[in-house]
Amino acid sequence: MDAPRWLTEEEQEAWMALVSVLVRLPAALDRQLQRDAGISHFEYQVLAMLSTSPERTMRMSDLAETADGSLSRLSHVVSRLEKRGWIRRSPDPADGRYTLATLTEGGWDKVVASAPGHVEAVRDFVIDPLTKPQVRQLRDIGRRILNTVDPDGSCPGSPAGR
Amino acid sequence: MDAPRWLTEEEQEAWMALVSVLVRLPAALDRQLQRDAGISHFEYQVLAMLSTSPERTMRMSDLAETADGSLSRLSHVVSRLEKRGWIRRSPDPADGRYTLATLTEGGWDKVVASAPGHVEAVRDFVIDPLTKPQVRQLRDIGRRILNTVDPDGSCPGSPAGR
DNA sequence: CGTGATCACTTGATGGATCAAGTTAGGGTG
DNA sequence: CACCCTAACTTGATCCATCAAGTGATCACG
Numbered sequence: 001m002d003a004p005r006w007l008t009e010e011e012q013e014a015w016m017a018l019v020s021v022l023v024r025l026p027a028a029l030d031r032q033l034q035r036d037a038g039i040s041h042f043e044y045q046v047l048a049m050l051s052t053s054p055e056r057t058m059r060m061s062d063l064a065e066t067a068d069g070s071l072s073r074l075s076h077v078v079s080r081l082e083k084r085g086w087i088r089r090s091p092d093p094a095d096g097r098y099t100l101a102t103l104t105e106g107g108w109d110k111v112v113a114s115a116p117g118h119v120e121a122v123r124d125f126v127i128d129p130l131t132k133p134q135v136r137q138l139r140d141i142g143r144r145i146l147n148t149v150d151p152d153g154s155c156p157g158s159p160a161g162r
Numbered sequence: 163m164d165a166p167r168w169l170t171e172e173e174q175e176a177w178m179a180l181v182s183v184l185v186r187l188p189a190a191l192d193r194q195l196q197r198d199a200g201i202s203h204f205e206y207q208v209l210a211m212l213s214t215s216p217e218r219t220m221r222m223s224d225l226a227e228t229a230d231g232s233l234s235r236l237s238h239v240v241s242r243l244e245k246r247g248w249i250r251r252s253p254d255p256a257d258g259r260y261t262l263a264t265l266t267e268g269g270w271d272k273v274v275a276s277a278p279g280h281v282e283a284v285r286d287f288v289i290d291p292l293t294k295p296q297v298r299q300l301r302d303i304g305r306r307i308l309n310t311v312d313p314d315g316s317c318p319g320s321p322a323g324r
Numbered sequence: 325c326g327t328g329a330t331c332a333c334t335t336g337a338t339g340g341a342t343c344a345a346g347t348t349a350g351g352g353t354g
Numbered sequence: 355c356a357c358c359c360t361a362a363c364t365t366g367a368t369c370c371a372t373c374a375a376g377t378g379a380t381c382a383c384g
Contacts, residue, residue: 059362060362060363061361061362061363071362071363071364072363072364072365074363075363075364075365076364076365079364095362096362097361097362097363098361098362098363099362099363099364
């Protein structure tokens, strides 16, 4: 333990604020979605990603990456969403190892129904309380952190088609 | 659903970056602490809070608030930490409804042993990749978000005496 | 001073996340 | 074309957070 570089007052303040955000913001988002749509934020992300994909279809592995989750977690979640009739699974004809997840009509309707409320929550909690420059700063800060946490991160900002 | 105000390109980018941080940063922090100290980030927070308190003691309810957790969650966690010999519980002599959590010698040692590694991780992941102005911006942005997510938040930045 | 309400906490059950194997499909090598 | 190795999942067990209900201490009020 060679001389830990402690945090300055300002760094500590920034860190404490961030930790609170890390805990409270996801909780608030989940609460809104759970209350208004009966789904978790992760489930929403999965449905939303599919809704913006060509053919409303994605490979499980790509989906896991863009939704920030492990493949195992995604598999469980998709099982549930499949039971609810919002997603269909099928083997990839091009390569049988891949599984394709496809949004059903019902799944599409679910996204359409729950998106406005979610966007509104994002606005209320994050975007609106910030100034325009702060939104830009937040984007830059977020990307910098991501680059060190997960250097080979999939698409931190540039949502290029896989 | 009256005309949802959609997000601009820049807002969307900021939001996507933030969501990724919300998922990946806690995971990275937990991984470090779990690997190097065998405890979760929440457990670390509890121990650390106690270590900086007078008498190394706090009421459960105050502890829950400053550590960003529900009382129920804290109760379970403290039970585990008590079993590991790091915390002791006792009724508050001043008011029997309160329970005081006190850090034991072993608990103190645990904090001392794991703090440098944790601070180092915080530096690596968050502080060091940012410029000095960005650290300040992060603090301000974080506080603004907290004020809307949880308006009566306990101590968003001003760590005044409990 | 006793009765009901409230507060601080605990406990048990439920649901979801994580981890470790297991399974199936393709690619590579002789 | 047999063999093995890896890649993309899936599944089951375990752990933890959350929710609901319960307990005991104190306060308010008559």
